[in-house]
Amino acid sequence: MLMPPVLKYCGNHSLNDLSAVYASHADYIGFVFTHKSKRTVSAEQVSQWLNQIGQCKSKQLVGVFADDSLEFIQSVCARVPLDVVQLHGGESLHHLSAVKKIVDQSVWKALHHDETTLDQMRHFRGAADGFIIDTKRKGTLGGTGIRFDWHSIPNYLSEAKRQQVPCFIAGGITPENIEELMMYQPTGIDIASGIEHHFGKDQALIRSLEEKVGINDGQTSTSRK
Numbered sequence: 468m469l470m471p472p473v474l475k476y477c478g479n480h481s482l483n484d485l486s487a488v489y490a491s492h493a494d495y496i497g498f499v500f501t502h503k504s505k506r507t508v509s510a511e512q513v514s515q516w517l518n519q520i521g522q523c524k525s526k527q528l529v530g531v532f533a534d535d536s537l538e539f540i541q542s543v544c545a546r547v548p549l550d551v552v553q554l555h556g557g558e559s560l561h562h563l564s565a566v567k568k569i570v571d572q573s574v575w576k577a578l579h580h581d582e583t584t585l586d587q588m589r590h591f592r593g594a595a596d597g598f599i600i601d602t603k604r605k606g607t608l609g610g611t612g613i614r615f616d617w618h619s620i621p622n623y624l625s626e627a628k629r630q631q632v633p634c635f636i637a638g639g640i641t642p643e644n645i646e647e648l649m650m651y652q653p654t655g656i657d658i659a660s661g662i663e664h665h666f667g668k669d670q671a672l673i674r675s676l677e678e679k680v681g682i683n684d685g686q687t688s689t690s691r692k
């Protein structure tokens with residue numbers, strides 16, 4: 468029996484979004500703090516929502532940044548109890564190492580799929596604590612709702628396994644195409660658009676996706692680990 472992938476639901480930008488993903492089997496809940504997104508939230512908003520809804524111990528919080536300054540990243544980490552800092556821009560190895568020095572959190576590097584991605588994963592070996600492989604689209608860094616050529620997934624998973632770090636597949640994953648993606652046996656999946664209806668996270672879409680990856684309602688995210 469195949470293990471269901473680790474789930475990350477990203478781009479939560481309202482209290483309703485947070486309620487929907489809290490009720491789900493998500494392992495990671497992502498907030499986009501960089502200003503380069505239509506889903507940008509502030510540290511103040513997120514900490515207010517967390518106060519309203521309470522902390523959820525079985526889920527880890529991820530903060531998404533993209534080419535942001537060390538000061539900005541540090542200021543968000545001081546206000547929001549993040550478990551992971553995700554760097555989603557064109558950050559260099561030098562910048563990622565500098566971020567690692569100033570935060571206590573794990574630092575993941577998002578890479579945009581193209582013919583150089585595997586080399587880039589090797590370049591970040593020993594520094595990045597995990598990878599997100601996302602779709603490359605000019606003018607947008609993430610949350611595109613567009614998938615990349617999944618034939619490269621086995622190479623990405625093998626490299627992450629060699630490095631003994633998690634690897635999430637992102638970009639255009641939906642309840643409609645998740646069964647096709649499951650044939651590549653992804654260890655982690657990361658979704659923003661595909662579980663949204665009218666730009667808000669939708670519990671019916673989340674349930675449909677989770678059923679298709681083999682997570683049933685009797686399981687909590689911790690009982691899957």
Ligand SMILES: O=C(O)c1ccccc1NCC(=O)[C@H](O)[C@H](O)COP(=O)(O)O
Nearest residue numbers: 477478504609610611612638639659660
């Ligand atoms: O979601 C965004 O709007 C976003 C904008 C800029 C940088 C990163 C962003 N999202 C990061 C994620 O981890 C998304 O889950 C990932 O890009 C997949 O998005 P989607 O294709 O919409 O499922």
